[in-house]
Amino acid sequence: MPWREDPEPYKVWVSEIMLQQTQVATVTPYFERFMARFPTVFVLAAADLQAVLEIWQGLGYYSRARNLHKAAVWVVKERDGVLPRLSSEWQALPGIGPYAAGAIASISFGEVVPAVDGNVVRVFARLLGIRKDSTLPAVRRALTAEVTRCIAPRRAGDFNQAVMELGALVCKPRNPVCEGCPLQRWCEAHAKGLTATLPVRPTRKPVPHMDVAACVIRRGPRILIARRRPDQMLGGLWEFPGGKQEPGETLEQTAVREIDEEIGIHIRVRRQLGAIRHAFSHFKMTLHVFECTPVKGRARAVTVDAVKWVSIPELRTYPFPAADQKIITWLETDR
Ligand code: SF4
Numbered sequence: 347m348p349w350r351e352d353p354e355p356y357k358v359w360v361s362e363i364m365l366q367q368t369q370v371a372t373v374t375p376y377f378e379r380f381m382a383r384f385p386t387v388f389v390l391a392a393a394d395l396q397a398v399l400e401i402w403q404g405l406g407y408y409s410r411a412r413n414l415h416k417a418a419v420w421v422v423k424e425r426d427g428v429l430p431r432l433s434s435e436w437q438a439l440p441g442i443g444p445y446a447a448g449a450i451a452s453i454s455f456g457e458v459v460p461a462v463d464g465n466v467v468r469v470f471a472r473l474l475g476i477r478k479d480s481t482l483p484a485v486r487r488a489l490t491a492e493v494t495r496c497i498a499p500r501r502a503g504d505f506n507q508a509v510m511e512l513g514a515l516v517c518k519p520r521n522p523v524c525e526g527c528p529l530q531r532w533c534e535a536h537a538k539g540l541t542a543t544l545p546v547r548p549t550r551k552p553v554p555h556m557d558v559a560a561c562v563i564r565r566g567p568r569i570l571i572a573r574r575r576p577d578q579m580l581g582g583l584w585e586f587p588g589g590k591q592e593p594g595e596t597l598e599q600t601a602v603r604e605i606d607e608e609i610g611i612h613i614r615v616r617r618q619l620g621a622i623r624h625a626f627s628h629f630k631m632t633l634h635v636f637e638c639t640p641v642k643g644r645a646r647a648v649t650v651d652a653v654k655w656v657s658i659p660e661l662r663t664y665p666f667p668a669a670d671q672k673i674i675t676w677l678e679t680d681r
Contacts, residue, residue, distance in 0.1 A: 348377060349361035349377060355429045355450060355454040358450050359436075359446075359450050361377055362446045362449045362450055367406070383401055384398070384401075390414070391421070395415050398415045420440070433457055433459040452503040454503070458494075459494070463513075467480050469513045469517045471544050472533060472541060473529055473533050474534060475544070476545065477544070480547060556629060557632050559591065559634050560586040562636065567658075570653060572584065572609065572647070574650065588633075610644070610646050612641045614638060619636065619673070621635065635676075661674045
């Protein structure tokens with residue numbers, strides 16, 4: 347992990363944000379590209395958000411990139427670029443909760459604070475044999491208090507990283523490797539054969555699914571793209587415009603209605619190019635992609651942030667979400 351070699355606060359901060367909901371192997375190349383492009387908080391603050399989103403493209407959870415950029419601007423403006431030391435100060439920055447604040451402050455400055463992520467919850471719930479729902483706030487508080495009590499005072503950063511890593515590599519969600527675990531002789535779950543049932547979690551609700559129409563609107567060699575509003579999910583990213591199917595509509599009708607509402611033009615749907623399935627954390631979607639031509643009106647940003655007519659080779663110079671990047675690949679291969 348490149349950020350482990352030098353626990354400089356800026357690097358630890360960026361790495362911790364990237365690692366949220368994302369595996370180390372995925373993060374590593376993104377982290378290296380990010381550091382090469384934005385080596386200091388000053389460079390990051392001076393950068394355009396679009397440039398940050400471009401580097402983040404494909405990593406997902408784009409609000410992390412927007413918050414990172416916003417926080418860098420704030421740190422440079424309000425603190426002359428001096429990063430906070432204390433976990434409580436880190437939590438005042440956008441996008442930083444107790445876990446990230448604890449990780450950064452303990453790893454970079456040795457503050458004796460816990461950093462409780464899912465891995466740490468799993469290790470401690472098993473170690474202590476906690477049979478209550480580990481997502482309940484009271485249970486989470488009790489777990490955090492236990493973690494805090496155990497922190498090695500002079501090596502808080504090492505302690506937090508060690509427990510996280512134990513959870514990721516040894517005390518895994520399924521089939522924990524108890525034989526190689528240094529906590530085995532104190533572990534209640536191991537002693538009582540409860541490793542498969544702890545930690546206790548609420549039963550998951552089924553993930554909703556939605557059908558979405560996306561339009562590749564062609565005018566000669568150019569294609570219309572739209573930028574999502576900053577307050578929306580995937581805000582600041584570009585997309586092939588469209589939207590969610592409403593009850594009673596065909597997908598072609600959805601395409602026509604959405605483009606009328608979002609871009610202010612009337613289109614004709616020519617053919618379906620294909621369908622892409624994509625899963626987000628809280629819903630799944632099937633993106634039905636249509637090739638369309640404009641019939642009436644002039645494209646303008648009605649409910650989107652911006653619109654542009656671009657050539658196919660230019661598409662790669664804009665940040666797009668993962669599903670839309672597949673459409674770009676189709677267009678490049680002349681689908
Ligand atoms: Fe996890 Fe097994 Fe170690 Fe207990 S002994 S902490 S269940 S890996």
